[in-house]
Amino acid sequence: MIKQLVPHEFCLKCQGCCRFKQADSVWSPCLLDEEIQALLDKKGIPIASLSIDRRIQPIANPNGADFICPFLDSLDNRCRIYNMRPFECQLYPFLINLRNDKVLLTVDLNCPYVSEKINSQEAKDYISYLSVYLNSQEQLEMFKDNPQIIQAYEEVREVAELRLPHEIK
Numbered sequence: 001m002i003k004q005l006v007p008h009e010f011c012l013k014c015q016g017c018c019r020f021k022q023a024d025s026v027w028s029p030c031l032l033d034e035e036i037q038a039l040l041d042k043k044g045i046p047i048a049s050l051s052i053d054r055r056i057q058p059i060a061n062p063n064g065a066d067f068i069c070p071f072l073d074s075l076d077n078r079c080r081i082y083n084m085r086p087f088e089c090q091l092y093p094f095l096i097n098l099r100n101d102k103v104l105l106t107v108d109l110n111c112p113y114v115s116e117k118i119n120s121q122e123a124k125d126y127i128s129y130l131s132v133y134l135n136s137q138e139q140l141e142m143f144k145d146n147p148q149i150i151q152a153y154e155e156v157r158e159v160a161e162l163r164l165p166h167e168i169k
């Protein structure tokens with residue numbers, strides 16, 4: 001599990017994550033192959049919960065006009081698979097981003113917590129931690145095996161450059 005910058009209690013009071021404007025939103029979490037298998041095996045989720053491009057397939061929000069992750073309990077704002085939530089969910093508000101043939105660590109400043117803290121020492125230390133973690137041999141292997149996870153998000157801020165998966169020895 002990736003260490004978190006945003007306190008869990010802050011997220012529980014925020015409605016910024018796990019909700020999407022469209023059913024085919026690019027912000028819906030993209031899954032690693034092993035995560036798809038674990039969800040199918042351990043949670044017995046319907047295959048309809050996954051899109052053909054290996055994302056979680058959002059469903060219509062019963063309490064609103066938007067779409068929500070099928071694993072979100074919209075009554076208490078909790079993730080029903082929190083202890084096995086996907087890599088992208090653990091990483092957010094940071095994202096892996098492909099830009100100009102570089103793999104970047106970027107941040108989405110639409111997250112209110114990180115928007116306020118981005119220049120703090122706490123955030124700088126966390127970005128250093130993430131850079132070391134994501135540049136580790138184990139994570140580079142993961143990126144190599146799961147190229148779907150390296151996407152091109154727009155309107156996110158670069159905070160660090162990562163090694164390319166083909167740099168694996």
Ligand code: SF4
Pocket residue numbers: 006010011012014015016017092093110111112113114
């Ligand atoms: S937008 Fe930020 S503060 Fe809000 S739920 Fe997501 S990670 Fe937490």
Ligand code: SF4
Pocket residue numbers: 017018029056069070071072073078079080081082085086089
């Ligand atoms: S898996 Fe959990 S954390 Fe990830 S989008 Fe769904 S409800 Fe949110």
